[in-house]
Amino acid sequence: MDKDTQAVIDLLNHALTESELSQAAFAHALGTSASRFSTYRSGKTKPTAQFVVRAGRLAHALHQASEYRIMTAPATAMAVREASDEDWAWRMLIQGRDHLRLLLSRRDGSEAAWEAAPGTTGQAGFDALLAVLTAHEFEAADEEPPEWSLIAALPEPWVPDHPFLDYDEIIGQTPAYLAQANIFVPARDLVTA
Template sequence: MDRDTQTVSEQLTRAVAESGLSQAAFAIALGTSPSRFSTYRSGKTKPTAQFFLRAGRIARALRAARERRIMTAPATATAVREAGDEDWAWRMLLQGRDHLRLLLQRHDGSEAAWEAAPGTTGHAGFDVLLAVLTAREFETAGEAPPEWTNVDPLPTPWLPEHPFLEPDEIIEQTPGYVAKANIFVPARDL
């Protein structure tokens, strides 16, 4: 292995450690497969310069978010997946969204932690809603949303139960950017 390939391999190994994620989770966060990432680390395949720089930037941002106890997209997806009930899952989703909002207000690059693609929440509706809410926050801040937020609408409508609104009221009160994803939640609950 030549010197440059060795350096790339070592720095990707450091990026995995710095991210706090497993190698497989870090690969997914970067938008590649664990097997492809393994070939980058072994030097069998050379990543693009863009991928290499992105891996370092995202790893640093994930470490900084972890140290500050700020949720990231992967952490939010995990919290939703591990929630004991749907109410707690909603709280975790919205807390993650609020943390993203704070990072975007800082304008210091820490929002790169949200470029990391999350794993699944275990629920297709929450997966798509996490992507939709993340894209909305980036757009509202005047930033380009992460690639992973480009998701297809749910194939069938998701209309979570509401304690006092009827389905037609929920649909009427759902913001358009959420309804486009075939998800129906009143604006005041977002």
């Protein structure tokens, strides 16, 4: 194996270790498959220079977020998926969004941790809401949203049950950026204390 290929393998192995994710989770975060990432790590296939640089940058940001004890998109999706009930799932989603806001305000590059594509929450509505909230927060901070967060509108309206608002009130109180994605959640439910 030539020295340059070995250097690429070493960089990818270091990125994987620094990310603190499994190979499959890190590959998904990078937008590739675990099998493809494995071929990069073995030297059988050569990744682009952009991919190697992105892997290093993303791994470093994920590591920083972990040190700050800040949720990332993959951690948020996992917390929602593992929530014991829907109320807790909402709390985890909003906490993740608030952590993203914190990282975006730091302006130290750690917000790149949210470029990592999350796995599924187990519910299409929550998956879409996580994506739309992420894109909205990046845009509000004048930053380019991660590619994974730029989604098409849901094919059917998602209107989660509300404890005291009726359907028309939910629709009327939904921010436009959510309504455009066919997601209907009152703005007040997105506010944290």
